[in-house]
Amino acid sequence: MRILVQRVHDASISVDGRIVAAIGAGLLGLVGFGREDGPEFHHSPAFAGMARKLLDLRIFPGQGDAAHKFHRSLQDFGGQILLAPQFTLYADCRKGRRPSFSEACEPVWAAELFKRFVSLVDGACHDSVSSGIFGAEMEVRLRNWGPVTIWLDSARLFPDHNRQYSVH
Template sequence: MRLHLQRVRNASVVVDGETVGEIGEGLLALVGLSREDGPDLPGTRTWKTMLGKMLDLRIFPDEADKLNLSLRDYGGEILLVSQFTLYADCRKGRRPSFHLAAQGDNALQLYERLVSDVRGMLPGKVQEGRFGAMMDVSLTNWGPVTILLDSEEF
């Protein structure tokens, strides 16, 4: 699993002209799931670490404008967007291969579980894109602060 986090002033997702998710200050989290991520991943130490890092990294400013607050401490929102292209393999040629990304029902089930778990950890502050849809994602990156979390590192 890969989580590409961007601290934002605001972010939104539009599908077919309809806004399906929108937040103010907080995090835009692009969620990539690997073909190695199986149905047993949720509940594991790696899963808990990734979600905990996403919500608890101290990347928001305190009253002295130092990066001392987590998303939870700051009271920000999160917009979760599925992004299989985080597992693009660009080693050969000019066309990326996406064979490393989770496929079909496995990817959908893992993404839905992630959304559900994050909603439980951050009630009332979670928005999402639409899995498998062609989405227009807009954001104002704040800082900029952009962080990549990769489950292989945990």
């Protein structure tokens, strides 16, 4: 599982010219699942660990003397979160000019994993979570704040708990 996290002033997702999700200040997470994760990955400690890591990242400014430091998490800051499914996080560009997506999770599994991840984050977050639509052609708009962009990869963050749920 991979998440590209961006701290934003605001962000939105449109489908067919209609806004389907929007947030103010907070986090935009582009979420992808790999073939290595497998359909039962939601049972993995890494799955819950990625949700906790996302919500607990201290990348928002503090107050007073800490106003120019990464001091508060999304929860501490009181920000919102927008999650977008993004299989292209598993693009392999090592050969040729066209990316290969053979390491991306099967769409049926990924759709279910994304739905479960949104639900998990929503249950742990102080504010409701907004999300894009799996499989739709989405237009994502954002005003990156900083810019601050963080890469989270479950294989690197939770190496002992990631692969035991995959199907080979």
